[in-house]
Amino acid sequence: xxxxxxxxxxxxxxxxxxxHHNHRYYVLDDPEIPDAEYDxxxxxxxxxxxxxxxxxxxxSPTQRVGAAxxxxxxxxxxxxxxxxxxxxxxxxxxxxxxQRARKELAVDQVRYVxxxxxxxxxxxxxxxxxxxxxxATRGDGHIGEDVTAQLRTIRALPLKLSGTGWPRLLEVRGxxxxxxxxxxxxxxxxxxxGQTPLxxxxxxxxxxxxQLDPAITASRPLEMFCFGFGAxxxxxxxxxxxxxxxxxxxxxxxxxxxxxxxxxxxxxxAYVREIGERRNTLPYQIDGVVFKVDSLQQQQLLSRxxxxxxxxxxxxxxxxxAIAFKYPPEEVITVVQAIEFQVGRTGAVTPVARLTPxxxxxxxxxxxxxxxxxxVHRKDVRVGDTVYVxxxxxVIPEVVRVLPERRPAGTKPVxxxxxxxxxxxxxxxxxxxxxxxxxxxxFCTAQRKEAIKHFASRRAMDIEGLGDKLVDxxxxxALVTDLADLYRLTQxxxxxxxxxxxxxxxxxxxALDKTRHTSLARFIYALGIxxxxxxxxxxxxEQFQDLDxxxxxxxxxxLCVEGIGPIVAAHIQAFFSQPHxxxxxDKLRAPEIGGITWDRPILPKGTDGLEKPGPLSGKxxxxxxxxxxxREQIKAQLEALGAKVSSSLSKKTDLLIAGADPGxxxxxxxxxxxxxxxxxxxxxxxxxxxx
Ligand code: IVH
Numbered sequence: 001x002x003x004x005x006x007x008x009x010x011x012x013x014x015x016x017x018x019x020h021h022n023h024r025y026y027v028l029d030d031p032e033i034p035d036a037e038y039d040x041x042x043x044x045x046x047x048x049x050x051x052x053x054x055x056x057x058x059x060s061p062t063q064r065v066g067a068a069x070x071x072x073x074x075x076x077x078x079x080x081x082x083x084x085x086x087x088x089x090x091x092x093x094x095x096x097x098x099q100r101a102r103k104e105l106a107v108d109q110v111r112y113v114x115x116x117x118x119x120x121x122x123x124x125x126x127x128x129x130x131x132x133x134x135x136a137t138r139g140d141g142h143i144g145e146d147v148t149a150q151l152r153t154i155r156a157l158p159l160k161l162s163g164t165g166w167p168r169l170l171e172v173r174g175x176x177x178x179x180x181x182x183x184x185x186x187x188x189x190x191x192x193x194g195q196t197p198l199x200x201x202x203x204x205x206x207x208x209x210x211q212l213d214p215a216i217t218a219s220r221p222l223e224m225f226c227f228g229f230g231a232x233x234x235x236x237x238x239x240x241x242x243x244x245x246x247x248x249x250x251x252x253x254x255x256x257x258x259x260x261x262x263x264x265x266x267x268x269x270a271y272v273r274e275i276g277e278r279r280n281t282l283p284y285q286i287d288g289v290v291f292k293v294d295s296l297q298q299q300q301l302l303s304r305x306x307x308x309x310x311x312x313x314x315x316x317x318x319x320x321x322a323i324a325f326k327y328p329p330e331e332v333i334t335v336v337q338a339i340e341f342q343v344g345r346t347g348a349v350t351p352v353a354r355l356t357p358x359x360x361x362x363x364x365x366x367x368x369x370x371x372x373x374x375x376v377h378r379k380d381v382r383v384g385d386t387v388y389v390x391x392x393x394x395v396i397p398e399v400v401r402v403l404p405e406r407r408p409a410g411t412k413p414v415x416x417x418x419x420x421x422x423x424x425x426x427x428x429x430x431x432x433x434x435x436x437x438x439x440x441x442x443f444c445t446a447q448r449k450e451a452i453k454h455f456a457s458r459r460a461m462d463i464e465g466l467g468d469k470l471v472d473x474x475x476x477x478a479l480v481t482d483l484a485d486l487y488r489l490t491q492x493x494x495x496x497x498x499x500x501x502x503x504x505x506x507x508x509x510x511a512l513d514k515t516r517h518t519s520l521a522r523f524i525y526a527l528g529i530x531x532x533x534x535x536x537x538x539x540x541x542e543q544f545q546d547l548d549x550x551x552x553x554x555x556x557x558x559l560c561v562e563g564i565g566p567i568v569a570a571h572i573q574a575f576f577s578q579p580h581x582x583x584x585x586d587k588l589r590a591p592e593i594g595g596i597t598w599d600r601p602i603l604p605k606g607t608d609g610l611e612k613p614g615p616l617s618g619k620x621x622x623x624x625x626x627x628x629x630x631r632e633q634i635k636a637q638l639e640a641l642g643a644k645v646s647s648s649l650s651k652k653t654d655l656l657i658a659g660a661d662p663g664x665x666x667x668x669x670x671x672x673x674x675x676x677x678x679x680x681x682x683x684x685x686x687x688x689x690x691x
Contacts, residue, residue, distance in 0.1 A: 082173060111294040114291050456486075543561045
């Protein structure tokens, strides 16, 4: 069949692009495009080659696994190639894979081993007579780099297999990775040292392993999961993939604790969904899950059939008996349409990129923060640029970096505005601060709106029904100019607003009424003093017990409060010395306006009249899983007992409170040797302290 010139040219372009990106990824460890973009190019070439088999060349990227290894390390030839995996991007593609396997194996249901697809780098370990004699990276799949000395520093890896019954020669395949906690620590350290922080855990793992000096590798807490085997001589590994993993475990090789047998497509899809939901709580980064046909005999059958079809683009770079389900990429490419500046509660002027909307991990993203002007200049983001955006967990989307090769002509660097985009007041930036601020204070409607939203928020005054849109209207129509005005709103005024009926107006007034009795800590937090978060507000309330005393406190007295340093003390004093702020506070407390009151906080007192330390004084506590009360409530009770509650585990954690379905934190705590208590023991503790 004749191949049209346009198709031939396109295939050539794709081949060149893929070779270039392979080199960036495998040799330079510095990919320019996200994996998803790479996969798209590869798929396009695969489909051209499938339609026009004459296009297939021996050196086509579709026939190879990766690029040549870098010259720095000694070369190691893998006895059997290290293959890659075909991808399924959605449940339909996964079903299609299962359907083909069922048909070719002539069975109703296929048994698979399922496990997460870790985002690290693949290595092959050669054990001879149970001793680790060589370790190598994947390289191009045939020839990798000798990283034996570096791999020996990974503590999870046995230098000698335990137990008995291992084959004389065993090539173990697995993934080396850096746990997220370690990645974040490493990033912070590098930042401190002024080095360019690593892009992601995958790069960090690759960079840590591919260090010519193994001492550097040893200083990085790398981990590994073993998921397969290459050459096996003089001995066997059983009949199924799941048996292989069991043997690995028995020999002391680390295997994923999430690895499981699933039977049939329904169980496979359930596994995909379950891991997808837990994805952000796993202690390492994953980009998908892998399914492997469990029976080794069935694997061979599928491979043989695929080889027969090979001239049609069958088995080559990836086995026919495995598939990787890829979750939607968390980093995607889009275009910056505009860069605007937003004004926050404390006047901080933050650059925000308006983007061509894209789907990031299932959520449409149209805006991404650029943090501050230094960050914009460091990343050199401009209007018209093609950028990567990322959404990690609950974090606000951010621009990761620009693709300079896609920058259109005539773009200009972004400038910090000299006037506030909302109120026109001067925008100033202190010498030692990254943040620029609008000097308009509460004259600036943007700051006013944000101050009110903060005051109304759940952890502050908790005014139910006072949402962002409503606040915007109240400020824009000048119904509310300061916080106290909220308590002067009338049914008539509220009824005039958009989307506000009789009923919701009455509800809002009732909600406002309910907040008239609160706690001193909430009230202090609600004022929105710079750098005074919930914890500091609580510490201030406990120390002073009285708002007037706090308002008069000199800096020296503020510095005695736990967690308050000179900067925060200065912000507190500056806030209370502003006549405008004092006026608002007076109005909020005045019985005819706000009428806000609170009880004096009661502290546990010993018989000598001095404060008694709580049973958990100074203890660092982390909560996980589902407990019988809302987490906020438990947190408050623990803090009343003197505990410091935080959300992440570390070596310094004293206690983990584990409710139902505790997830990965439980394992982490066990690994760190942190003391564990369950919900019942917690209830006893709290009860005991009350008596
Ligand atoms: S199986 C022949 N299982 O993904 C089967 N691979 O795209 C080859 N990976 O090179 C791989 N976790 O680096 C397999 N549980 C897992 C994996 C996994 C991560 C990586 C591995 C491989 C790449 C394939």
